[in-house]
Amino acid sequence: MFKPSHFAAVVLFALFTSVVFAITQRDTPRRMVNFGVYCFVLFVGSAVLLSWLMFAIAR
Amino acid sequence: MGTPENKIVPAAQTSGFVYLPLIAGWLVPGAGHFLLGKWKRGALLAASIVGMFGLGLAMQGHLYNGAHDVLEILGLVGDLGNGLLFLACRALDLGADQVQMTTADYGTRFIVVAGLLNVIAAVDAHNLRTGRKS
Numbered sequence: 001m002f003k004p005s006h007f008a009a010v011v012l013f014a015l016f017t018s019v020v021f022a023i024t025q026r027d028t029p030r031r032m033v034n035f036g037v038y039c040f041v042l043f044v045g046s047a048v049l050l051s052w053l054m055f056a057i058a059r
Numbered sequence: 060m061g062t063p064e065n066k067i068v069p070a071a072q073t074s075g076f077v078y079l080p081l082i083a084g085w086l087v088p089g090a091g092h093f094l095l096g097k098w099k100r101g102a103l104l105a106a107s108i109v110g111m112f113g114l115g116l117a118m119q120g121h122l123y124n125g126a127h128d129v130l131e132i133l134g135l136v137g138d139l140g141n142g143l144l145f146l147a148c149r150a151l152d153l154g155a156d157q158v159q160m161t162t163a164d165y166g167t168r169f170i171v172v173a174g175l176l177n178v179i180a181a182v183d184a185h186n187l188r189t190g191r192k193s
Contacts, residue, residue: 002117009165016111020176023100024102024183027193036172 014043069107080188091184104180111173112144120166122154127178134167140174 004012022036084091089105092098105161122145123135148154158164186192 001119002114004162004165006161009162012114013111013169016107017172017176019103019107020180023104024165024179 010044010047014040014047020042077188078185080184081181082183085140085177087117088142088144088177091181092187095187096186097187107139108173108180109144111169111176112141115169116148116165117152118166118169119155119158119163120168120170121156121158121163122149124149127134133162134171137171137174140176140178141170142177145170145174159179174188 013057018039022032023037026032026035080091080094083094085103087102087105089101090109092104123131123138126132126135154170155163155166158167183192
């Protein structure tokens, strides 16, 4: 059984989703790469930010 | 005259069954793009969707099989987006019966999102087929 950490699960989710978004939402390879990186950073960044926010609220 | 929104589509591209890439892409991830000769895009889509579905199963994710309440119906719709992957795994009785830990809950979401991404990929193949996208 595969048991990733919470962060590893976020990174895997962001990776697969960003690849599909990039290929389906942009026309040229260069724009696909840019959009994929943008989506990946937004997914992971927002997850980290929200995690710290919830940590602060919980305290 | 062709504009970016209204491109001129080659005659060879408009002949045949227009919905074939859409249906093939839904049944088998990436197959819609393979049919159109977009091998790299199809391979990346297939790897991402099958990878996400496989990781969901490996995390002991749950495959929805009934429609007892609204949330289960939505989960089933998402799972059905995986096409033959979902049907084959249901037939083989793969996936956990009940979600008992956090990673299994993540796995269930991975499987549902893989199905939704596959629908997006299949629609993209249809847009390529009709010439709406290049």
